Amino acid sequence: ELRGHRIKERVESCGDTVKEREESCGDTVKEREESGGDTVKEHEESCGDTVKEHEESGVVAVKEREGSSGGTVKEREESSGGTVKEREETGWAAAKVREESSGGTVKEREESGGDAVNEHEESGGDAEEEREESGWTIEKEREESGGDTVKEREECSGDAVREREESGGDAVKEREESGGDTVKEREESGGDTVKEREESGGDTVKEREESGGDAVKEREESGGDTVKESEESGGDTVKELKESGGDTVKEREKSGGDSGKEREKSGGDTVKEREESGGDT
DSSP, X not given: OTTSOEEEEEEOTTSOEEEEEEOTTSOEEEEEEOTTSOEEEEEEOTTSOEEEEEEOTTSOEEEEEXXXXXXXEEEEEOTTSOEEEEEEOTTSOEEEEEXXXXXXXXXXXXXXXXXXXXXXXXXXXXXXXXXXXXXXXXXXXXXXXXXXXXXXXXXXXXXXXXXXXXXXXXXXXXXXOTTSOEEEEEEOTTSOEEEEEEOTTSOEEEEEEOTTSOEEEEEXXXXXXXXXXXXXXXXXXXXXXXXXXXXXXXXEEOTTXXXXXXXXXXXXXXXXXXXXXXXXX
């Protein structure tokens, strides 16, 4: 043509039509209308990239770009309204970005170290990352809309660990061990550490390391009793048992070797019983 373009049109024997245009800027455009009703455009740009655009009969548009750096990008606009980008980078990483019609964004990357990362920005405002590491570990990290951050790890030993940094400044770890127990560990803003274990027998154990240096264990047994055990900084050990009958029993093992029991009965009486080191009661 007069403006510097050259157009070739070929009608092939299989029923396809091929148009080839060499534009004045150095680009080459090929357009193929295939017999299946599809349309293919191929564009070799002056910067060295190649772009393929495929409009399929199912109202799906696919673009594939081979960049000059050696990466390949595919972009698909699906009929459901989603957009998918897939990039095969030179570092052997494959990344997929999906913008779903519900407003969520999904990123999936297989990194060169053998890891797989999924990142999902959900419509509710949460962001979730899932990483399958080469050491057979699966990590999920979710930033919730309330401002909390939750990490969930399935370790190679078979345990599942959840770590939550709450908006109040506390850190909570929850571990489901392979033996069937569940352990929660909370580092409170006051400097205390609380562990709560739900054992397979149905008991619940709380262990608190207070800022004063004491250690407190509280066990809610399956029989309905509650046991508190405190190792005080003076070296004594105190057990407090709230029995199902309504009584309260305190047992103190002093550093001198004596053992003392104090029972507050439901009738209002108080009984002290001491087993001394000499064997007397």
